[in-house]
Structure formats: C-alpha cells, structure tokens
Amino acid sequence: MSATFATSDPHGHLSELTAALRAAGLVGDDGRWSGGEARLWVLGDLLDRGPDGLGVIALVRRLADEAAAAGGGVHPLLGNHEVIALGKRRFGDEEVVHRGMVRSFGAIWSRNGGLETDQAGMDEDLVAWMAALPAVARDGEHLMMHSDTTAYLDWGDSVEEVNEAVRATLADDDPVAWFDVLVRLGQRHEYAGSAGPLAARRLLRTLGGTRIVHGHSIIGDLFDEPVDSYDEPRLYAEGLALDIDGGIYEGGPCLVARLSG
Numbered sequence: 001m002s003a004t005f006a007t008s009d010p011h012g013h014l015s016e017l018t019a020a021l022r023a024a025g026l027v028g029d030d031g032r033w034s035g036g037e038a039r040l041w042v043l044g045d046l047l048d049r050g051p052d053g054l055g056v057i058a059l060v061r062r063l064a065d066e067a068a069a070a071g072g073g074v075h076p077l078l079g080n081h082e083v084i085a086l087g088k089r090r091f092g093d094e095e096v097v098h099r100g101m102v103r104s105f106g107a108i109w110s111r112n113g114g115l116e117t118d119q120a121g122m123d124e125d126l127v128a129w130m131a132a133l134p135a136v137a138r139d140g141e142h143l144m145m146h147s148d149t150t151a152y153l154d155w156g157d158s159v160e161e162v163n164e165a166v167r168a169t170l171a172d173d174d175p176v177a178w179f180d181v182l183v184r185l186g187q188r189h190e191y192a193g194s195a196g197p198l199a200a201r202r203l204l205r206t207l208g209g210t211r212i213v214h215g216h217s218i219i220g221d222l223f224d225e226p227v228d229s230y231d232e233p234r235l236y237a238e239g240l241a242l243d244i245d246g247g248i249y250e251g252g253p254c255l256v257a258r259l260s261g
C-alpha cells in the first residue's frame with residue numbers, strides 16, 4: 001500500500017513547507033515531487049499571515065500535477081483563510097448583517113493576517129480553483145478536514161453532500177451564506193475536553209472513517225504548551241482525532257504526518 005501523508009496550515013511559509021516536504025521525502029532537491037505513488041493531503045489555510053501565500057498555492061498546484069503523473073496525489077482542502085481571502089476579493093468592505101451582527105470580509109481579512117500581495121495575485125483562475133476546494137475528504141480510515149468542529153454536519157450527512165453544499169455557496173453571491181461558511185469553519189476545539197470524543201465519534205459515524213485528521217487549531221494552543229515543545233502531530237480524543245497544526249506562524253514546526261504505509 002502506498003503511503004499517506006498530511007500537512008496543514010502553511011500560512012504563506014513557503015520555505016518552511018518546502019523544507020518539511022523534502023525532509024519527508026515527498027520533494028527532491030530539485031524541488032519537484034519525489035513521493036512517487038504517495039498521497040499528500042494539505043488541510044487548508046495555505047495563505048494569509050505568512051509572506052508568500054501565492055507561492056504556497058503555486059507549489060501545491062504544481063506538486064499535484066507532478067504527483068498525479070507519478071501515480072500519487074496531492075490533495076488540498078478548504079480552510080477558513082481561503083474563504084476569508086475569497087470573501088475579501090468578492091465582497092470587499094461591504095457590510096452585511098449576519099446573525100444579528102454587522103460584519104465585513106474586509107475587516108475580518110485585515111484582523112486575521114490578510115496580505116495585499118496575496119490579494120493582488122488572485123486571478124480568475126486561482127479564484128475558481130480555491131472556491132472549488134473540497135471541505136472534507138476520506139482516505140481509507142482517515143477523515144480529513146481543516147477545522148476541529150462538528151459544524152461540517154450542518155451541510156449534510158455525507159462527504160459528498162458537505163462538499164457540494166460548500167461549493168454551491170462559494171459559487172454564489174450571497175454574502176450571508178458566505179458568512180455561514182466562514183463561521184462554521186472558524187469554530188474549533190470541539191474534539192477536546194470531556195465531550196470531545198463524543199463529538200468526534202458523531203462526525204466519524206456520519207461521514208465515515210475511524211480517525212479525524214485536522215489542522216486549524218495549533219497544538220500548543222489546544223493543549224496549552226509552548227509551540228517549541230513538540231515536533232509531532234498530537235493524537236487525542238481517545239485516539240479519534242489527530243491535530244497536525246504545529247503553529248508555523250507562531251514559530252512552531254511545519255508538521256508532515258505520516259498516516260499510513
């Protein structure tokens with residue numbers, strides 16, 4: 001069986017991501033895919049906060065082509081920062097009443113590390129690519145997603161239903177529906193604590209798989225530890241959830257988890 005890997009939340013840190021993929025044997029010294037038939041999942045938040053979000057996206061897209069040609073695969077998922085960047089581009093500073101609050105994508109983008117350079121380089125082709133990213137995916141027994149929340153279930157009872165609902169919203173022009181996507185993907189920490197295993201089990205029972213793999217919540221934040229005190233993904237929630245977000249933009253490691261093979 002070919003190996004399965006996952007990484008998450010590179011947040012514009014192109015050189016750190018490249019180095020981590022090289023260390024995992026997925027990228028060669030020439031910068032090209034060297035993982036053969038391996039699969040790599042990239043669990044969202046490719047841009048914002050770090051210097052070169054567009055560079056990260058370009059790397060992921062190129063590696064996806066190279067991996068596919070080699071019989072492997074590179075599969076990015078949608079994170080909340082993709083929705084913020086897309087929303088900023090589509091709606092700008094337009095104010096919208098959402099769940100009784102006045103919100104704008106522009107303000108959220110500004111407060112959450114949005115970069116003008118990333119926005120400036122988002123052409124139609126890139127926007128279409130980002131807006132079509134799946135929110136969740138199954139790979140064998142692993143259920144892949146960006147955020148550690150059960151809010152995915154608000155969109156449907158299967159991986160296909162969830163992805164289709166998110167994709168349909170992002171293909172449309174209703175800012176209130178867009179904010180629903182953003183709020184759901186912004187939720188976190190729902191698999192932690194005493195109720196965590198129950199929440200994780202509910203998600204797995206509905207969408208399939210036996211273990212959730214997620215990013216979005218930095219291991220150090222989730223477990224109240226310094227980001228320089230760990231160098232591996234964290235299995236928790238009675239083994240039902242694996243957090244792979246090392247917290248690269250806070251000085252933590254860029255983790256590449258080997259999930260199987």
Ligand SMILES: [Mn+2]
Pocket residue numbers: 045079080081146215216217
């Ligand atoms: Mn996130």
